[in-house]
Amino acid sequence: TTFAYDDQNIFARILRGEIPNKTVFENDHALAFADIAPQAPVHVLVIPKGPYVSLDHFASEATPEEQVGFFQAVAEVCRLSGVEEGFRAIANARAHGVQDVPHFHLHILGGTRLGRMLP
Numbered sequence: 001t002t003f004a005y006d007d008q009n010i011f012a013r014i015l016r017g018e019i020p021n022k023t024v025f026e027n028d029h030a031l032a033f034a035d036i037a038p039q040a041p042v043h044v045l046v047i048p049k050g051p052y053v054s055l056d057h058f059a060s061e062a063t064p065e066e067q068v069g070f071f072q073a074v075a076e077v078c079r080l081s082g083v084e085e086g087f088r089a090i091a092n093a094r095a096h097g098v099q100d101v102p103h104f105h106l107h108i109l110g111g112t113r114l115g116r117m118l119p
């Protein structure tokens with residue numbers, strides 16, 4: 001699979017500082033910020049700083065350092081967000097996954113008991 005990254009997507013603009021965001025956590029390789037349309041009391045998006053369009057792109061082409069940095073950010077988001085009682089992580093990909101923003105992001109949802117939502 002070849003992956004084409006569009007650097008005009010909204011999360012690329014957020015990473016460049018062109019659009020404000022409510023940052024939850026940031027390190028060298030990842031940024032975590034509040035979703036603009038939260039679907040739960042906790043709804044944070046964790047994104048790599050590199051140009052990866054989807055989870056499979058990130059998993060296949062990001063460096064080990066980028067992957068570790070990303071998951072360290074996920075850990076910090078969970079630690080900081082008060083989701084000891086549980087949470088859900090979702091990564092939508094491409095058309096069948098109904099991905100709207102073509103920059104890989106992991107949704108972290110929690111703060112309440114979530115409904116089942118597998119299709």
Ligand code: 5GP
Nearest residue numbers: 010021033034035036037092098099100101
């Ligand atoms: P997707 O459907 O691609 O998995 O999810 C995209 C998510 O990005 C949605 O939950 C949407 O609310 C969020 N989103 C879209 N535009 C913005 C924005 O400009 N700022 C923030 N913080 N979130 C956004």
